[in-house]
Amino acid sequence: MKKILILTAGFGEGHNAAARNLREALELISEDVQVEVLDLFASSYGSLNDLARTAYQGMVQYVPKLWGGLYSLIDNSTFVEQRLGGFSRLKEALGDILQVTQPDCVISTYPVYAHIIQELYRDHAERPFFFMTVVTDSITVNSAWFSAPSDLYCVANEATANVLKAAGIPGDQIRPLGFPVSHRFAGESPEPLHSPVFGRERRLLYVIHTGKKKSGKVIENLMEIPDTHLTVTVGRDAELKTKILDRTREYGNRVRVLGWTNEMPELLMNHHLVIGKAGAAIVQEAIAARCPMIVNQVIPGHEEGNARLLTEFGLGAVAERNREVPDLVREAFEHKAKIWTEWRRNLGRISRPDAALRLAELVLEHAEAPDPTRKSIQLFSTPPVAPVARPVPAAAAVAGHPEPRRLLCDFHIHTNYSDGKLTVPEVVDFYGRLGFDCICITDHLADPRRLIGKLARLSNMTVSETQLTEYFAVIERERRRAWRKYGMLVMTGIEFNKDGYTQKTSAHLLGIDLKAPIDSTLDLPETIAQIHAQGGLAIASHPHIMKSEWGKNTLHLWENQDTYAPLIDAWEIANRNNIFDCVGMKALPFLANSDFHKPKHIYSWKTLLYCEKTPESIKECIRRNEHVSITLFRPEHHQAPVIAPRGRPALTAAEAAEFTPQPALEVVHG
Numbered sequence: 001m002k003k004i005l006i007l008t009a010g011f012g013e014g015h016n017a018a019a020r021n022l023r024e025a026l027e028l029i030s031e032d033v034q035v036e037v038l039d040l041f042a043s044s045y046g047s048l049n050d051l052a053r054t055a056y057q058g059m060v061q062y063v064p065k066l067w068g069g070l071y072s073l074i075d076n077s078t079f080v081e082q083r084l085g086g087f088s089r090l091k092e093a094l095g096d097i098l099q100v101t102q103p104d105c106v107i108s109t110y111p112v113y114a115h116i117i118q119e120l121y122r123d124h125a126e127r128p129f130f131f132m133t134v135v136t137d138s139i140t141v142n143s144a145w146f147s148a149p150s151d152l153y154c155v156a157n158e159a160t161a162n163v164l165k166a167a168g169i170p171g172d173q174i175r176p177l178g179f180p181v182s183h184r185f186a187g188e189s190p191e192p193l194h195s196p197v198f199g200r201e202r203r204l205l206y207v208i209h210t211g212k213k214k215s216g217k218v219i220e221n222l223m224e225i226p227d228t229h230l231t232v233t234v235g236r237d238a239e240l241k242t243k244i245l246d247r248t249r250e251y252g253n254r255v256r257v258l259g260w261t262n263e264m265p266e267l268l269m270n271h272h273l274v275i276g277k278a279g280a281a282i283v284q285e286a287i288a289a290r291c292p293m294i295v296n297q298v299i300p301g302h303e304e305g306n307a308r309l310l311t312e313f314g315l316g317a318v319a320e321r322n323r324e325v326p327d328l329v330r331e332a333f334e335h336k337a338k339i340w341t342e343w344r345r346n347l348g349r350i351s352r353p354d355a356a357l358r359l360a361e362l363v364l365e366h367a368e369a370p371d372p373t374r375k376s377i378q379l380f381s382t383p384p385v386a387p388v389a390r391p392v393p394a395a396a397a398v399a400g401h402p403e404p405r406r407l408l409c410d411f412h413i414h415t416n417y418s419d420g421k422l423t424v425p426e427v428v429d430f431y432g433r434l435g436f437d438c439i440c441i442t443d444h445l446a447d448p449r450r451l452i453g454k455l456a457r458l459s460n461m462t463v464s465e466t467q468l469t470e471y472f473a474v475i476e477r478e479r480r481r482a483w484r485k486y487g488m489l490v491m492t493g494i495e496f497n498k499d500g501y502t503q504k505t506s507a508h509l510l511g512i513d514l515k516a517p518i519d520s521t522l523d524l525p526e527t528i529a530q531i532h533a534q535g536g537l538a539i540a541s542h543p544h545i546m547k548s549e550w551g552k553n554t555l556h557l558w559e560n561q562d563t564y565a566p567l568i569d570a571w572e573i574a575n576r577n578n579i580f581d582c583v584g585m586k587a588l589p590f591l592a593n594s595d596f597h598k599p600k601h602i603y604s605w606k607t608l609l610y611c612e613k614t615p616e617s618i619k620e621c622i623r624r625n626e627h628v629s630i631t632l633f634r635p636e637h638h639q640a641p642v643i644a645p646r647g648r649p650a651l652t653a654a655e656a657a658e659f660t661p662q663p664a665l666e667v668v669h670g
C-alpha cells in the first residue's frame, strides 16, 4: 500500500482543484494506494483561516488591484521565509503528520509547503519521502514555488517550464504534463461546431461569479447573435439566479440558468465557447475541454498568467470590459467561424485532458514501497497523540462474507445541493473517516406549489428540479468511491418538503435508497408509493414538536397517523438533539438521524443496526425494526488525534475527533 499525502490550501480554486483531481486519478488507476488531501491552513488555523478567506473573497470582489499587490507580497519567497516563524503551528502539525503517517510521496499544490518541509528537514541529509510540487500558476510563476527545493516540479505547459528553467531549476526536474484537470475530460471529444444533434446552434457557457451583478445587459446582447444558445451558471447566489431567470424568460429554451454545479467538465465539453474570469481552474479546464474562452475579468497577480496563456497561444480572447464580450463572440463566429476554428485548432495542440492520469502514473512510479529498514526520523520531542484502536474491516473482506454486525448509520444528511455546508465528496470523506457503515444523502426537494416551496427556491435552500439528474449521478459516483475507500455504503435519498401554511399541514418525508428522481408535486401517499416502487424506504422526518431551523414544526404525518402509519416504514424517534418519545410510546418503528447540515451536527443521535452490511439487509432491518438501537454520538475525548488507525485515512485536525459509538439507549421492539 503506497501512502500519498497531497497538501493544498483553500485560497483560490486552483490549488484545491489540482489536489482533488490528482487524488481521484490516483484512486482510479491504483487499488494499492492510500491518498489523503490535507489543507493545513484550514486545520491549523481554524476560524482564523475562515476570516482570511472571507477577507480574501471580499478583496477579490471589491478591490482587485489591492489584492494583486498583496498576492505578490504573500507569495514572495523572502516574505514567506521571514514569516515561517509565525507558521509554527502549521510546521508542528505537518511534522506530526509526516512522522506518524510516513508517506511514500508528498505532493504540494501550494508554494508555502515546500518552505515548511525545507525547514522541517533542515538538519537531515534527506527527506524520507519523495516530494513533488504541482505548480498551479501558469506563465507568471511566483518564485515562491521553486525557491525551496522539490524533487520534481510539474507544470501546465512548456512556457511555464521555461520560466522555471530560466530561474535555474534543472530541466530533468521539470515535467510539463499539464494542469491536473479532472480525469473526466480524458477520452471524450468536444462538441463540433455543427453537430447532428445541435445543428446550427452555437452553445455558449457563461460562468458568472459573485460580484458580477451587471451581466443582464451582456446576456441580452449575446442573445441578439443568431443561433446563440446560452447556459448561465451563477453559483450559489440565489438573488442573482432569480434576477437572471426573470430577465431571460422571454428567450424560452434558448437560455438555461443553472445554480451551483458539479458538472463543469461535461458543460465545457458540450459548449462551443466559455465566458468567465481568468481563474486557474476554469482556464485549465477550458483548455482540457478544447473549449475556447473569452475572459471578462482578470485579477491582477495570480490570474494574469492564465489570461496571457489564452492570448499568447491563441486559445481565446480577453475583454477589457464585460460589455465588450458580445462583440468578441460575434467576431469569433464571423466568416464561417474563422477565428473560432483557429482557437479550436490551437487548443488541440496544447490541451492535455489526461494530465491528472499521467501525473498519477508519475507519482506511483516515484512513490517507492516503504523500506522496512528505514528509520523514522524524530522531528519533535513530544510524541504525537496515539491512534485509537478501532479497526475497520477492509471493504473487500466485508463484501466477501457479509455477516451480521453492528452498523453505525445516518440516514438524514444534507449537502450543498440544498442548504448543507459540505459537498457530496466532503460528506463521504467526513463520514468515511469516522468509520460509519451506511449513510444516506437526503437533500431538500420542495414542492413548488406550496408557499414555502416558493420561498425555499428563492433562497436556494433546496435542490432544483433541473439538477436532480446531476444529483443522482454525483452520489452514484461517490457511492463507488466510498465503498472502495472506506467500506461505507452510500445511498441516495431525498427529503420531500411538503410545507403548508400551518404546522398541521406541513410534513417532511425522507425517501431512502432511491434509484431515480420523483416528481416533487405529487401528494404524500403517491410520493410514498413511488418510493416503495423503487425499493426505497419512506421515513417520517422530525414528526413531532421540536426546535427547527426550518421554522415551522411538521406535524401533518403525526396528526394523520391513521392514514400514514400503515404506509411509512419508520419514524424518526430522534432528530439531531431532539427526542420524540411519543414515537416510542406509540410503538412505531423508529430510527434516529443527524439531519446533518454541517460538521458540528455530527454530535447527535444516530441509528445502530445489527444486520449484514448490504443495502437490502439494512432496509429490511429497518422495516422489521428488530435489532435497531439508537446512540448519542459523542467524541470519546476532545484531544484530536491527527492520525487514524491503520487502514483508515487520517483526519485533519479540525475534523478529528474519535468516536466510539455504543448503544446509549437500547429500545427493545415488538
Ligand code: ZN
Residues within 6 Å of the ligand: 495, 508, 541, 542, 550
Ligand atoms: Zn426536514
Ligand code: ZN
Residues within 6 Å of the ligand: 412, 414, 495, 595
Ligand atoms: Zn433535513
